[in-house]
Amino acid sequence: MQGAQLNAYRFSTESGNQYIFDNVSGMVIPCPDDVYYLITHFNDHEKNDIIGELKTTYNHKDAGGSYGYIETLIRNGFFYKDPSKRTSPVINEHTVLHTPSSALILIATEKCNLRCKYCVYSDSYPLIKSYSNKHMTFDVARKAIDYYMELHKERVKSGFKKAPAIVFYGGEPLMELGLIKQVVDYCRAKDPKTVFYITTNGTLIDDEFIRLAIENSIMVTVSLDGNEYEHDRKRVFKNGKGTFNQIIKNLTDFQTEKQKQGLEQIITFNSCYDSFTDICQVVDFFEEKRDMFSPFSVFLGEINPFYTNYYDDLDDLYSRGLLETDRNSLTNSMSKIRARFLDDIINDKTPSSTMYSIFLGLFFLKNRAKGIQPILNNSCIPTSKLSVDPDGRFYVCERVNQQFSIGDIDRGIDFDKVNRLVNEYVSLLHENCGTCGFSRLCEVCFMHFVRDNELVFNQEFCEKRRTTIPKILEMVYSTLEANPRAFDNLLDYSFHEAYEVLIK
Numbered sequence: 001m002q003g004a005q006l007n008a009y010r011f012s013t014e015s016g017n018q019y020i021f022d023n024v025s026g027m028v029i030p031c032p033d034d035v036y037y038l039i040t041h042f043n044d045h046e047k048n049d050i051i052g053e054l055k056t057t058y059n060h061k062d063a064g065g066s067y068g069y070i071e072t073l074i075r076n077g078f079f080y081k082d083p084s085k086r087t088s089p090v091i092n093e094h095t096v097l098h099t100p101s102s103a104l105i106l107i108a109t110e111k112c113n114l115r116c117k118y119c120v121y122s123d124s125y126p127l128i129k130s131y132s133n134k135h136m137t138f139d140v141a142r143k144a145i146d147y148y149m150e151l152h153k154e155r156v157k158s159g160f161k162k163a164p165a166i167v168f169y170g171g172e173p174l175m176e177l178g179l180i181k182q183v184v185d186y187c188r189a190k191d192p193k194t195v196f197y198i199t200t201n202g203t204l205i206d207d208e209f210i211r212l213a214i215e216n217s218i219m220v221t222v223s224l225d226g227n228e229y230e231h232d233r234k235r236v237f238k239n240g241k242g243t244f245n246q247i248i249k250n251l252t253d254f255q256t257e258k259q260k261q262g263l264e265q266i267i268t269f270n271s272c273y274d275s276f277t278d279i280c281q282v283v284d285f286f287e288e289k290r291d292m293f294s295p296f297s298v299f300l301g302e303i304n305p306f307y308t309n310y311y312d313d314l315d316d317l318y319s320r321g322l323l324e325t326d327r328n329s330l331t332n333s334m335s336k337i338r339a340r341f342l343d344d345i346i347n348d349k350t351p352s353s354t355m356y357s358i359f360l361g362l363f364f365l366k367n368r369a370k371g372i373q374p375i376l377n378n379s380c381i382p383t384s385k386l387s388v389d390p391d392g393r394f395y396v397c398e399r400v401n402q403q404f405s406i407g408d409i410d411r412g413i414d415f416d417k418v419n420r421l422v423n424e425y426v427s428l429l430h431e432n433c434g435t436c437g438f439s440r441l442c443e444v445c446f447m448h449f450v451r452d453n454e455l456v457f458n459q460e461f462c463e464k465r466r467t468t469i470p471k472i473l474e475m476v477y478s479t480l481e482a483n484p485r486a487f488d489n490l491l492d493y494s495f496h497e498a499y500e501v502l503i504k
């Protein structure tokens, strides 16, 4: 136990009951003051002193029994860990062949026909480079696919079960429909089981793409921020005009064609919100459109608040009276929707899938609390996804596609670069997160540390998680006190396969 430090977090529910989250095992146990005293003093006090204190100060009737219970847990590795132990995994060919997922993400173009206010390529994110006219040639795509398919074949020999997955990303990938068609044909010829995904702004969905998507079961993700006001204040054409009506028209054509053919091809929506969003209106919008969109799923995500002036610009718009909502809209509407959600699950009613998507974090929280904590925390293993830019350079992720190249289509994965990146990341985790009492619940990954061309610990992100994770723990366990089965359905909730591929 030498050098071991407490690695746990104590919290209370609304009813005042106290629990401790053991960050080492992921377990939560009731933790009144006497148990907390026992756990926190176990390593630096004698057994008899602790038992004596439990009897006198805490009036404990079975101090010896409680001591034995906590002793068993601690001897089995619970609650304490040695923060000085730092291990960095080595990524090599073997790791690459044994990653739990596999996808090739083609950045088909860095061009876009829109100028969304929160786009990472826009002036709102000064540290990230801007739009460019670069697009991927078929030659680059072909080499990337050849490399990936070979890798995939080896993965399959090592027991990997899933089909190869190709993701079209941008800029706006539908500006390169010709390339997409060539890629689909090429991949089909190489492996007919290949699955395709595309993330699009939806404005360029036309009959030609609809045919292609239907014939090849392409999983389509459309960025749609909710109702017309909410969407159009953020997602606009280059001339500043909102894109909502164009997208709805295109989606109507797409969905009508699928329904005509009796297809159950799911569509996914990426919906982004900021502090001025009325999330109730967003949920109601998707629910009202249920007949038209079904089957569909929605992923709601906060617009990246780090290293950006997007939120300052919003404040400016608000002060000039140009926004219909105020900066408390999100907080207020989130409380309402949370109350609706909790009321449903406490009373064994099934909340709408859109509501579920807001609280998806709970699902991940449940999952992260299980099993052995990965060395990279919750970051995916570099090389499980390979993102390729129009110049043929490989990156760890489509969201970190301009910094930290880890190889290219001619030379393949550069393991020295991958391991340098991993080491840097692990050392930031070690320095900053080593004693965090709920690090296994935090979704920190490479993406959060990327600043310009270096990895830097993101203090702002950390502070945010340190505020929200305890609130989530409190909410989850207050709910479980009211209904121990409340979250059971979350595990059955069927997730769109695209997301499964993209998250890890």
Ligand code: SF4
Pocket: 112, 113, 114, 115, 116, 118, 119, 120, 121, 170, 171, 172, 201
């Ligand atoms: S559609 Fe995507 S790439 Fe284009 S401006 Fe909007 S956020 Fe940026």
Ligand code: SF4
Pocket: 432, 433, 436, 437, 438, 439, 440, 442, 443, 444, 461, 462, 463, 465, 466
């Ligand atoms: S980023 Fe902050 S909250 Fe997240 S694991 Fe690290 S220290 Fe904990």
